[in-house]
Amino acid sequence: xxxxxxxxxxxxxxxxxxxERLLYLPINKSHFELAxxxxxxxxxxxxxxxxxxxxxxxxxxxDNPNSRVKFIFDKVSIAGLLPSMHKLIVFVGYVIPSLxxxxxxxxxxxxxxxxPIIEVPHGMFQTGINISDDSKLISIQSQFLGIGSALPSISxxxxxxxxxxxxxxxxxxxxxxxxxxxxxxFTLITSNTNWYLYSHSDKRRFYTEVxxxxxxxxxxxxxxxPHPAELSSEGFSAGALKxxxxxxxxxxxxxxxxxxDLDSADDLIAHCDYAISTISTCLLDYEIFDKxxxxxxxxxxxxxxxxxxxxxxxxxxxxxxxxxxxxxxxLLKEFNSELYDNMIxxxxxxxxxxxxxxxxxxxxx
Numbered sequence: 288x289x290x291x292x293x294x295x296x297x298x299x300x301x302x303x304x305x306x307e308r309l310l311y312l313p314i315n316k317s318h319f320e321l322a323x324x325x326x327x328x329x330x331x332x333x334x335x336x337x338x339x340x341x342x343x344x345x346x347x348x349x350d351n352p353n354s355r356v357k358f359i360f361d362k363v364s365i366a367g368l369l370p371s372m373h374k375l376i377v378f379v380g381y382v383i384p385s386l387x388x389x390x391x392x393x394x395x396x397x398x399x400x401x402x403p404i405i406e407v408p409h410g411m412f413q414t415g416i417n418i419s420d421d422s423k424l425i426s427i428q429s430q431f432l433g434i435g436s437a438l439p440s441i442s443x444x445x446x447x448x449x450x451x452x453x454x455x456x457x458x459x460x461x462x463x464x465x466x467x468x469x470x471x472x473f474t475l476i477t478s479n480t481n482w483y484l485y486s487h488s489d490k491r492r493f494y495t496e497v498x499x500x501x502x503x504x505x506x507x508x509x510x511x512x513p514h515p516a517e518l519s520s521e522g523f524s525a526g527a528l529k530x531x532x533x534x535x536x537x538x539x540x541x542x543x544x545x546x547x548d549l550d551s552a553d554d555l556i557a558h559c560d561y562a563i564s565t566i567s568t569c570l571l572d573y574e575i576f577d578k579x580x581x582x583x584x585x586x587x588x589x590x591x592x593x594x595x596x597x598x599x600x601x602x603x604x605x606x607x608x609x610x611x612x613x614x615x616x617x618l619l620k621e622f623n624s625e626l627y628d629n630m631i632x633x634x635x636x637x638x639x640x641x642x643x644x645x646x647x648x649x650x651x652x
Contacts, residue, residue: 324460376631416445417449420483430523459621468549480493480494514567
């Protein structure tokens with residue numbers, strides 16, 4: 288059980304305006320982990336909204352009692368502290384009505400009172416950041432229909448970790464903090480087929496070919512890390528699970544296999560022998576740890592695939608190999624916390640309230 292001794296401090300001023308305060312608003316665990324890296328490396332006083340990640344937050348504070356990072360656990364505390372915040376950091380910059388109400392309330396309030404909103408990308412290829420498509424049938428929440436064009440952001444400023452002006456991929460800091468572990472030799476499978484760029488036949492082909500390959504290697508140990516959304520009852524992957532061969536194990540605490548303190552694919556990548564993957568942000572982590580990767584290709588991802596500078600691709604199990612090329616995305620840059628802080632600290636001029644009027648009007652419909 289985590290216990291914390293809290294010491295009261297007398298002050299004559301309730302709100303010190305001398306230092307910039309940043310509020311991070313992660314929507315999911317991946318966003319939360321990115322927020323934690325950014326806040327640990329930043330010089331600014333940072334707060335992370337962590338209502339859904341209280342145990343992780345408490346464990347972090349216990350392990351890092353001198354950290355400047357603070358976690359906010361509830362909406363009431365957000366309301367109390369928001370007037371002292373200077374900027375809001377989000378990882379998705381477009382309107383998502385299906386989010387829990389508190390997220391949209393925080394964003395709407397910041398737009399209304401003109402607290403600048405800064406968008407930081409959470410993925411290598413991300414809707415509204417660097418990807419659009421040619422779909423004529425549009426459904427943003429669909430796993431099969433496209434978005435048609437780039438989505439406009441409600442943020443006041445977009446930052447980039449890739450490209451000439453990028454501040455670098457935050458997870459590169461993990462390269463220098465890797466703990467040695469004694470694990471069995473395994474081949475890692477990472478997938479994100481719930482993406483609309485994969486047709487029904489593409490999804491079937493990926494699982495069919497990967498399963499065929501695993502069957503040709505009965506003594507090889509495979510660990511499969513699907514994207515969390517893939518295992519929902521509506522996900523295509525959920526239906527494929529029962530057809531996998533006996534040497535493919537689903538990773539996770541409540542699944543087939545789990546290693547203590549290695550919570551996700553991001554943590555496993557450093558320890559795998561080689562990998563099989565669809566296109567995802569995981570490719571950057573494979574590059575960080577210098578791994579050989581067999582990358583599944585299809586028509587929908589071909590243009591994105593062309594961006595990746597060094598790769599081994601497959602469309603058949605006969606093309607998968609232990610000796611695949613060491614993957615190089617061409618997008619990876621070392622995280623530069625000083626550059627990130629400089630970008631965050633730049634003044635942002637907000638000209639009008641159009642974005643607040645839009646989001647509040649839409650949410651009240």
